[in-house]
Amino acid sequence: MFVLDASGSEGVENFKKELNFTAEFMKGFQIGRQHVQFGLVTFSSYGRSEFYFNTYHDLQSILHKLDTIQYTGGSTHTESGLSSAKFQFYSHHGARPNAQKIAIVLTDGQSYSTSRTIQKANELKDMGVKVISLGIGSSVSQAELMGIATDPQHVFNVTNFDTLNSIQYEIKTAACAGWYSPPVKPKLCTRDFQTDVQD
Numbered sequence: 001m002f003v004l005d006a007s008g009s010e011g012v013e014n015f016k017k018e019l020n021f022t023a024e025f026m027k028g029f030q031i032g033r034q035h036v037q038f039g040l041v042t043f044s045s046y047g048r049s050e051f052y053f054n055t056y057h058d059l060q061s062i063l064h065k066l067d068t069i070q071y072t073g074g075s076t077h078t079e080s081g082l083s084s085a086k087f088q089f090y091s092h093h094g095a096r097p098n099a100q101k102i103a104i105v106l107t108d109g110q111s112y113s114t115s116r117t118i119q120k121a122n123e124l125k126d127m128g129v130k131v132i133s134l135g136i137g138s139s140v141s142q143a144e145l146m147g148i149a150t151d152p153q154h155v156f157n158v159t160n161f162d163t164l165n166s167i168q169y170e171i172k173t174a175a176c177a178g179w180y181s182p183p184v185k186p187k188l189c190t191r192d193f194q195t196d197v198q199d
Contacts, residue, residue: 043081045074054094078111
């Protein structure tokens with residue numbers, strides 16, 4: 001599950017760069033009912049479910065949807081995005097009991113309520129979701145990113161939106177960690193495992 005910041009601090013062009021990062025990430029996986037499933041949430045003043053795990057079952061349909069997602073602007077209510085993500089991990093939205101569940105949270109700022117954000121992130125972790133946090137720029141709170149993520153090894157930072165794609169490999173490796181030892185190229189993790197990836 002991707003959980004993408006769409007707040008006012010980003011602006012429409014940087015939001016498009018988030019969507020491009022998401023699209024490039026997804027291109028590295030085999031997508032389908034028996035392979036990787038993706039869902040997506042955006043958040044600003046509220047969380048919004050853009051599509052569920054069982055909405056699309058092929059890459060082209062997802063890429064078409066990504067081209068249509070609108071930038072909303074507003075406050076940074078990261079907790080609302082995490083709450084919407086939690087809702088998506090229920091089985092009636094396509095989450096599978098035998099699939100590893102992953103949430104990848106992107107943000108360029110500090111949330112409206114750090115305590116509620118960490119609370120909602122913990123609720124995801126209690127459901128067995130691996131949570132990866134990715135901070136963009138200098139306005140993020142490292143303490144909050146640490147509170148969102150499963151552990152310090154799942155916290156990442158980039159200096160700006162233009163460098164997002166430079167961290168693709170690291171994020172994919174973190175998402176696939178635990179399936180292979182030593183780590184191998186992330187694309188291999190789609191061959192033998194069913195995975196729900198949700199940001």
